[in-house]
Amino acid sequence: MSYLELAGLQKRYRDSVAVDDVALSVEKGEAVALLGPSGCGKTTTLRMLAGLIDPDAGSIRLDGAEITRQPAHKRNMGYVFQSYALFPHLSVARNVGFGLEERRVPRPETARRVEEALGMVRLSGLEGRRPRELSGGQQQRVALARALVIRPSVLLLDESLSNLDAKLRDAMRHEIRDIQRSLGITTLFVTHDQVEALTMCDRIAVMKRGRIEQIGTPEDIYERPATRFVADFVGRANVLPAMRNGAGAISVWGVTLPATAPADGEVDVFVRPQRIRLAASGEPSGEGMVQLTGRVLRSVFVGDHVEVIVEGAGGQLSVEMQSGTKPPAAGTEVAVLWQAGDTLLFPREAT
Amino acid sequence: MTAGSRLPWLVVPAALLLLAVYVWPTLGLFRTAFNEVGPTGAMIEAWSLKTTGEVLADSFTIELTLNSLWLSLSATLIALCMAYPVSLFLFRTQSRFRGLLAVIAIMPMLVSGVVRVFGWLAILGDRGLVNSLAQWLGLISTPMRLVFNWTGVTIGLAESIMPYMILALLAGFGRLDRTLEEAARSLGCTPLRTFLRVTLPLSLPALALAAGLGFVLSMSAYITPKLLGGGRVFVLATEIFEQATTNTNWPVAAVLAIYTLVLLLALLMFSNVAARRLQR
Numbered sequence: 001m002s003y004l005e006l007a008g009l010q011k012r013y014r015d016s017v018a019v020d021d022v023a024l025s026v027e028k029g030e031a032v033a034l035l036g037p038s039g040c041g042k043t044t045t046l047r048m049l050a051g052l053i054d055p056d057a058g059s060i061r062l063d064g065a066e067i068t069r070q071p072a073h074k075r076n077m078g079y080v081f082q083s084y085a086l087f088p089h090l091s092v093a094r095n096v097g098f099g100l101e102e103r104r105v106p107r108p109e110t111a112r113r114v115e116e117a118l119g120m121v122r123l124s125g126l127e128g129r130r131p132r133e134l135s136g137g138q139q140q141r142v143a144l145a146r147a148l149v150i151r152p153s154v155l156l157l158d159e160s161l162s163n164l165d166a167k168l169r170d171a172m173r174h175e176i177r178d179i180q181r182s183l184g185i186t187t188l189f190v191t192h193d194q195v196e197a198l199t200m201c202d203r204i205a206v207m208k209r210g211r212i213e214q215i216g217t218p219e220d221i222y223e224r225p226a227t228r229f230v231a232d233f234v235g236r237a238n239v240l241p242a243m244r245n246g247a248g249a250i251s252v253w254g255v256t257l258p259a260t261a262p263a264d265g266e267v268d269v270f271v272r273p274q275r276i277r278l279a280a281s282g283e284p285s286g287e288g289m290v291q292l293t294g295r296v297l298r299s300v301f302v303g304d305h306v307e308v309i310v311e312g313a314g315g316q317l318s319v320e321m322q323s324g325t326k327p328p329a330a331g332t333e334v335a336v337l338w339q340a341g342d343t344l345l346f347p348r349e350a351t
Numbered sequence: 352m353t354a355g356s357r358l359p360w361l362v363v364p365a366a367l368l369l370l371a372v373y374v375w376p377t378l379g380l381f382r383t384a385f386n387e388v389g390p391t392g393a394m395i396e397a398w399s400l401k402t403t404g405e406v407l408a409d410s411f412t413i414e415l416t417l418n419s420l421w422l423s424l425s426a427t428l429i430a431l432c433m434a435y436p437v438s439l440f441l442f443r444t445q446s447r448f449r450g451l452l453a454v455i456a457i458m459p460m461l462v463s464g465v466v467r468v469f470g471w472l473a474i475l476g477d478r479g480l481v482n483s484l485a486q487w488l489g490l491i492s493t494p495m496r497l498v499f500n501w502t503g504v505t506i507g508l509a510e511s512i513m514p515y516m517i518l519a520l521l522a523g524f525g526r527l528d529r530t531l532e533e534a535a536r537s538l539g540c541t542p543l544r545t546f547l548r549v550t551l552p553l554s555l556p557a558l559a560l561a562a563g564l565g566f567v568l569s570m571s572a573y574i575t576p577k578l579l580g581g582g583r584v585f586v587l588a589t590e591i592f593e594q595a596t597t598n599t600n601w602p603v604a605a606v607l608a609i610y611t612l613v614l615l616l617a618l619l620m621f622s623n624v625a626a627r628r629l630q631r
Contacts, residue, residue, distance in 0.1 A: 052533050072536040073544075085534035088526055089552050098548075099538035150538065 001064060003028035003186055004049075004154060009058035011044050011210075018044040020210035022058070026154075029184040031177070033197035036207035037233065042190045045207075046156050049188065050077045062153055073102075078147030082159040084139045086131035092118070092142050093127035099150035117149040118142075120179060137168045144176065148183070155180070155187040161196060173200055194234045198222065206230045228346035231270045238276070238317040240269040241348070250345065253292045253314040258340045266348035274320040275342040278308065281333040290343060292336040299327035310336055383605035394601055402602040406610070411590075415607075416614070419586040422501070422576070423569035426508035427516075430565050431558065434513050438520035438557075439550070443529060453521075457514040464511060464574040471507045471579060472498055499581025507579040512568045516561040523557025523626075555629040563622025567615050587611045 002025035009022040019041040026032050034042035047053045049060060051072035059068045067075060086095050093114050094101075100110040118124050121141035131139055140160065147155060157176070161169045177200050180187050191197050197204045198218040205215045206229070214226040225231035232239075242250045242257075244267065250257045252269050281293055294312030301323075308319045308327050319336065321327055328334055387395045387402055406412055441453050459467060474480045475497035482494040497503055527550065535545040573588040580589070587607060595604035 050533075050537050052536065071541075072533075073539050073541050075537075076539070077537055079534065079537040081530050081534060083528075083530055085528070085530040087531060087534070087549060098535070102539035102544065146534075146538070 001061075002026055003030075003063055005059075005061040006045070006049070007059050007061075009045065009048060009060070010056050011041070011048060011053065012056050017210050019048070019055070022207075022210075022212055024205055024212065024215065026186060026188065028186055030203065031180055031187040031189065031201045033189040033191055033201040033204045034207055035191055035194060035197040035204050035234070037192055039209075040207040041210040042192075042207050043158055044210075046079075046158055046188060046190045049154065050079045050156055051075045052079075076150065076153045078150060078152030078155045080140075080143045080147045080155070080157045080160045082162060084131075084143040084163075086139055086142055086146075088131055090130075091127065092123070092129050092131065092134070095131065095142055096146045096149055098146060103150070113149050114145075117145040120148070121145045121175075136164055137172065140164060140172065144179075148179070148185070153186070155185050157187065157189045159190055159192070161191075162193065169196075176200065198234075204234075206233060208233075225270075225344065228268070228270075228349060231344055231346060236273055236318075237270040237344075238273060240271070240314060240317060242267050242269045242345070252290075253294070253312045255290070255292050257290055257343060258288070267345050268348050270344035270346060271317070271338055271342060273307070273318045274305070275338050276317070276319045277337045278310070278319055278321065278328060279335040279337055281335050283335055286337075288340045289337050290340055294334060294336055296328050296330050296332045296334055298330050310334060312336070380605050380608055383601050384609055386602040386605075388600055388602055392598075392600065403606050406603055406606045412607070412610070415585055415587050415590050418584075419570055419588070419611075422505060422508065422584075422586055423566045425505050426512060426569045427562055427565040429505065429509040430513045430516050431562055433509070434516040434520055434561065435554070435558065438517050438524070439554075441517070442521055442524050442527065456517050459510065460514040465578065467511060468507060468575060468578040471503065471510070475503055475506065498579055500583055501580075503579040503581075504576050504584050507575045508569050508572055511572065511575055512565040515568055516565045519561035519564045520554075520557045523560045524554060526556075527553050556626050559622055559626040559629055563619060563626070566618060566622070570611065570615055570618070587614075 004024075004026040006022055006024040009019055010017070011019040022041070022045055024032070034045060036042050044053065048055045051067075051070060051074075055068065059066060061067065062075075087098065090098070096117055097110050097114045100113060105113070114127070115124070118127065121144055123138060123141050123145065126134065126138065131142065134142065140163075143160070160176075161172055164172060173196060179185075180200075187201075189196065189200060198221075201218065203215060203217055204221045206213045206221060208229050214221060214230045216224070216226075221230060221234050225234065231237055240252045242252050244250060245256070250267065250269070257269070292312055294310040294317075297309040297311045297316065299306055299308040299321075303323065305323050306321045306325065306327050308321055310317055310319060317336065383394075384403060385398050385400070387397045387399055389395045437456055441449065441456060444452070446452065462470075472479065476482070477494040477496075479497070481497060482491075485491045486494070497506075531549050531553070532545050535549045536542075540548060571588055573592060576584050576586050576589050577592070588611070591604050591607045591611070594600045594607065
């Protein structure tokens with residue numbers, strides 16, 4: 001049995017189901033992301049874990065003990081809120097020491113642990129400040145220190161980086177990941193940001209409309225998405241409508257693919273733009289490659305890569321080329337190549 | 352024409368009205384305060400501080416002041432204890448009836464003070480609801496005196512200032528945030544500890560604001576002390592009215608009015624400073 005076990009967790013609101021039959025096992029020391037678009041139930045799941053809302057059904061077990069109905073203040077979960085939720089009437093030190101004071105930890109030990117926690121998030125010297133005198137990034141660190149100092153059973157982070165600017169967010173991602181790893185603290189992140197999920201976690205649970213669509217390592221999720229939704233939500237993908245011929249073979253832009261469709265019905269082909277290579281038209285394709293032909297429509301310099309839009313017989317697709325390489329001029333006939341193994345097939349969704 | 356140059360014209364009607372119905376009479380009040388009262392009770396035009404001196408030296412003035420302060424304090428505290436939970440609920444509720452509930456909470460403001468007093472007489476009088484019920488239950492044999500004394504006035508006054516205090520609290524709850532309470536819960540606070548460590552400290556500015564308002568309203572209330580006091584309750588407001596109408600002793604009424612005004616201004620400034628201090 002895992003350290004943290006969610007089973008059949010459900011939360012209904014008047015006219016909708018926010019969380020539906022969520023099951024998740026988290027090992028001790030593991031970092032798991034709940035990833036999904038807004039309204040997918042990821043925050044509701046996290047809040048049920050913290051005891052801030054009661055589930056309608058299902059169970060939560062922590063270290064073998066049932067905690068489904070345990071009140072929030074007895075759960076010892078470190079919760080970092082999206083808005084940080086620092087107490088405006090208390091100093092930084094009192095904010096961080098808040099949970100220790102509630103636990104009646106002796107004063108000298110509280111002082112020592114607060115100092116240690118502030119050192120860990122690199123905020124030493126700001127003990128006497130009020131939260132509103134701090135920058136967003138500093139407030140975020142105080143919130144993290146406040147959650148960590150109580151040595152929580154599980155650390156819960158609710159969109160904790162979404163209020164920071166891009167550069168700070170990058171830095172904090174690594175910092176939080178380092179702290180999480182060095183303390184070996186079991187962590188659940190809620191995020192709608194796939195980069196956050198991919199870089200900060202051991203495993204990702206992708207959620208959609210209250211259900212978990214797929215659970216796996218970042219590589220699994222990215223390389224082997226189980227559903228069309230996961231392929232679409234995590235990373236970018238070209239979606240090419242496929243034709244099915246009599247023998248069950250699949251063709252795109254008039255080219256037959258070395259793959260067979262798993263089920264009946266219409267299917268779409270997904271290919272990641274960075275897995276596609278452009279070559280001169282007419283160049284012979286290698287073994288196990290899919291080759292389409294098209295004409296370059298335009299190319300856009302994005303900074304870390306160049307996006308090339310190619311138009312072919314069945315529509316457009318986007319190719320990511322390394323920055324610094326010279327993209328072919330608009331109007332050039334090109335061959336579009338990718339490894340057959342990089343092809344993903346999903347049933348077309350009814351629109 | 353810019354908005355800046357247009358604005359002053361928009362306040363002209365209100366300014367003129369205030370000048371006519373407030374500033375001018377107040378100046379008249381100050382003027383009257385310098386007049387003297389002759390042995391016959393007639394007003395003598397003068398520029399002297401004789402009346403002021405007499406009023407301030409009168410032990411009855413001290414008694415009236417203490418009465419007013421005590422009544423206002425108790426009515427404010429009672430009203431605050433009732434208004435705070437109501438306002439907290441209204442501030443937080445997700446109910447779609449929130450607007451309706453807020454209107455109900457401040458509904459008493461829409462009823463005339465006189466009508467409210469008669470309502471209280473029906474509830475607190477010798478044959479009122481409370482006494483009838485207590486007697487029927489056998490708790491008491493003779494009716495309790497709940498009106499025409501300080502008890503009745505305090506109850507009535509607390510009720511009449513409550514809607515204003517609810518509004519003041521709702522306006523002052525700016526920093527109160529449900530997430531902060533959740534943070535406290537996640538850090539190990541029981542609901543009671545959460546209230547004591549987070550909710551209450553963060554509502555202090557609102558409480559100070561509401562208390563200041565309730566106190567000022569109580570100090571200047573006339574109808575409730577007059578009607579529910581049954582002639583046994585003497586406060587500054589009732590005395591000013593008595594002097595101005597029954598005794599037609601305008602200089603004394605004027606001095607008492609200015610005295611009350613100064614007292615209220617001082618209290619308002621104090622409550623403002625306190626609220627600002629707590630806001631930090």
